[in-house]
Amino acid sequence: MTWLNVLEWIIKSLILVLGLLGGFAYLTWYERKLLARMQVRYGPNRTGKFGLLQPIADAVKLIFKEELIPTQAEKVLFILAPILTVVPAIVITATVPWAPNFTIFGYEVKPYIADIDVGILYITAIASIAVYGIVIAGWSSNNKYATLGGLRSTAQMVSYELALGLSMVVVILLAGSMNVKEIVEAQAHHWFALVQPTGAVIFMIATLAELNRAPFDMPEAEQELTAGYHVEYSGMKFALFFMAEYSKMIAIASIIATLFFGGYREPGFLYGTFLSVDKFWFLGPVYLLGKILLILFGMIWARATLPRFRYDRLMAFGWKVMLPLALAIVFVSAIGIAFAQSNPLYYWIIPVVSVGLGLIAVGLLDKSLRRKINAVH
Amino acid sequence: MRFIKPLLEFSAGLKTTFLSIFEKPVTVQYPEELRPVAKRFRGRHELKRYDNGLEKCIGCALCAAACPADAIFVEAAENTDEERYSPGERYASTYQINMLRCIYCGFCEDACPTEAIQLGESYELSYYDRKDAIFTKEMLIDPVPAGGAPTPQVTPKGQFDRSVPEMQDSQD
Numbered sequence: 001m002t003w004l005n006v007l008e009w010i011i012k013s014l015i016l017v018l019g020l021l022g023g024f025a026y027l028t029w030y031e032r033k034l035l036a037r038m039q040v041r042y043g044p045n046r047t048g049k050f051g052l053l054q055p056i057a058d059a060v061k062l063i064f065k066e067e068l069i070p071t072q073a074e075k076v077l078f079i080l081a082p083i084l085t086v087v088p089a090i091v092i093t094a095t096v097p098w099a100p101n102f103t104i105f106g107y108e109v110k111p112y113i114a115d116i117d118v119g120i121l122y123i124t125a126i127a128s129i130a131v132y133g134i135v136i137a138g139w140s141s142n143n144k145y146a147t148l149g150g151l152r153s154t155a156q157m158v159s160y161e162l163a164l165g166l167s168m169v170v171v172i173l174l175a176g177s178m179n180v181k182e183i184v185e186a187q188a189h190h191w192f193a194l195v196q197p198t199g200a201v202i203f204m205i206a207t208l209a210e211l212n213r214a215p216f217d218m219p220e221a222e223q224e225l226t227a228g229y230h231v232e233y234s235g236m237k238f239a240l241f242f243m244a245e246y247s248k249m250i251a252i253a254s255i256i257a258t259l260f261f262g263g264y265r266e267p268g269f270l271y272g273t274f275l276s277v278d279k280f281w282f283l284g285p286v287y288l289l290g291k292i293l294l295i296l297f298g299m300i301w302a303r304a305t306l307p308r309f310r311y312d313r314l315m316a317f318g319w320k321v322m323l324p325l326a327l328a329i330v331f332v333s334a335i336g337i338a339f340a341q342s343n344p345l346y347y348w349i350i351p352v353v354s355v356g357l358g359l360i361a362v363g364l365l366d367k368s369l370r371r372k373i374n375a376v377h
Numbered sequence: 378m379r380f381i382k383p384l385l386e387f388s389a390g391l392k393t394t395f396l397s398i399f400e401k402p403v404t405v406q407y408p409e410e411l412r413p414v415a416k417r418f419r420g421r422h423e424l425k426r427y428d429n430g431l432e433k434c435i436g437c438a439l440c441a442a443a444c445p446a447d448a449i450f451v452e453a454a455e456n457t458d459e460e461r462y463s464p465g466e467r468y469a470s471t472y473q474i475n476m477l478r479c480i481y482c483g484f485c486e487d488a489c490p491t492e493a494i495q496l497g498e499s500y501e502l503s504y505y506d507r508k509d510a511i512f513t514k515e516m517l518i519d520p521v522p523a524g525g526a527p528t529p530q531v532t533p534k535g536q537f538d539r540s541v542p543e544m545q546d547s548q549d
Contacts, residue, residue: 038395039397306390363383
């Protein structure tokens, strides 16, 4: 290890952390603006052109706000909780590559922080640590709304993590590797979202639940729990929760892009053309950023459209629909890959059967909901 | 069909929110863009003048008597032909309305024998100090109309003896 390696790490970490934190600030702007347009409003437009200085104004306001610690709160845990929430949200992207390896002045740069063979395992591990922050925040506040928010959060994360993990297993099966870079390279010709559409949909729904975003924002349901686990937080500590939530959105969007939409690689039809990342490495971050923005658009779109789940239906959906469907899809993918070793044409088993399974799940869900409605009337 | 229909319903919802991005926002950009007030809107009071610049208010204090919130204070003084503010014997030397007390009922308007006080269209009434809520005569009175002269005026003897103008058939 030379000083050049150390310098490379420092620069890469700085890019990642600053990118996530700056991205978080402007993601709030993006969300507010987009949500406003979907609700036929303008959104922030007073601070600078198009309200572009709004995140800065928000930050200044939050920094100068008074910070309260309730007398009955567990002080140490109360202060620890926002930190525990924000750190995993930032370190989770360490294994996500932004571009293929490239050379500058004869020095080979690996554009990701950690090159570990079990990259996916790292992502799942870090993603679940973030729950601790929320639960501790809820409990240490000594407030019934906060505690309920924290409890809901645990229950929700435990239920949806299963489907999340299983749809990641599909990706591992298809790519034949747990190394994130190899998974991206395996999607050079066709995205896993096309090979396994149902898996991609399950993954996206589960990540929405994992992010506590509408329609799964039970832990912070404003109308029921005022603000859930962060009611008692103010000033910079509240800003940290906010920061965690939004930088996690970016992180998860980049993970969705990487696992199912080809990561930094160009779309399949551009493979081998001059727009390929194999020709110009710097197109990698452009493709990745474009995909992240589109996925974030989807998340905001879902928030603008869908009402919040009822809590029991949320759990029922997680355990009775998502989990069996995810298991079935892992099974189908494994069978398809096994058959394809004799004849590649059998690969078609995977998309066809899993889309069929997905439609059956939708149909059954519809049937059971209709039966409940008819039982009421 | 059972399998497709829920998805179609789902995408119909998504389509609605997506298409509303391209609609014109209904927001009114308030300080720059003011919505017109209703025809009979009751805003801040205005003290009116005659075309020659004389004040309509004769200091009778009927408005103060009619005011249910006791927001109006009037003090009258004598007019002379050398120093005339309004037709007739007297004029309002002090006229104050406490805008924090006023309930904008418009009774003062009804009580006024000369139609001197009228509730206008201005609704941007906010202050940093409670004392600023008391609007004086200078703040309430209309500017002198074109062709009129500012008060006090020197007027010919015997021309403005009558304080209440002779009304034609009442319009309202």
